[in-house]
Amino acid sequence: MSNCIFCDIVQGTIPAAVIHSTANTLAFLDIAPVRPGHALVIPKAHHPTLWDLPPELGNELLEALQNVAKAIRKATQADGLNVMMNNYRAAGQLVDHAHFHLIPRQEGDGLHLWPQGAYPSPEAMQSTAAAIRAALA
Ligand code: 5GP
Numbered sequence: 001m002s003n004c005i006f007c008d009i010v011q012g013t014i015p016a017a018v019i020h021s022t023a024n025t026l027a028f029l030d031i032a033p034v035r036p037g038h039a040l041v042i043p044k045a046h047h048p049t050l051w052d053l054p055p056e057l058g059n060e061l062l063e064a065l066q067n068v069a070k071a072i073r074k075a076t077q078a079d080g081l082n083v084m085m086n087n088y089r090a091a092g093q094l095v096d097h098a099h100f101h102l103i104p105r106q107e108g109d110g111l112h113l114w115p116q117g118a119y120p121s122p123e124a125m126q127s128t129a130a131a132i133r134a135a136l137a
């Protein structure tokens with residue numbers, strides 16, 4: 001057992017309903033699903049957040065996400081599917097091993113995403129964009 005529950009699942013030291021595995025990724029059902037079929041796709045190596053993921057994992061990870069998402073939609077007859085990633089506690093991350101939630105959705109299933117707001121002015125929106133562009137530079 002390690003101090004990371006998802007590393008333990010990768011190692012097979014704790015059980016999981018595994019649905020897909022590649023050289024560097026694993027997918028298994030979330031133990032507390034938002035909807036039946038809710039799955040998690042993770043890197044097999046321990047990387048805590050989005051920013052710790054090696055970019056060279058990108059293709060394999062995207063392919064795993066697409067394949068698993070397609071299979072979940074087919075198996076659950078889902079009308080749609082959310083891909084979600086929480087990073088840090090403020091965003092709801094409870095397990096510090098990067099993971100993508102795949103959540104099948106049905107028309108009219110009653111789930112709502114976060115409430116959306118508005119910028120106080122067009123200038124406020126532009127200055128927020130400028131701050132992010134500056135952070136990228
Ligand atoms: P987070 O809030 O970190 O984005 O999501 C962590 C997810 O991991 C939660 O949805 C939670 O239900 C799931 N989870 C936590 N422990 C286990 C476990 O031992 N096995 C499985 N399959 N899922 C887990």
Ligand code: ZN
Pocket residue numbers: 004005006007008045046047096097
């Ligand atoms: Zn881990």
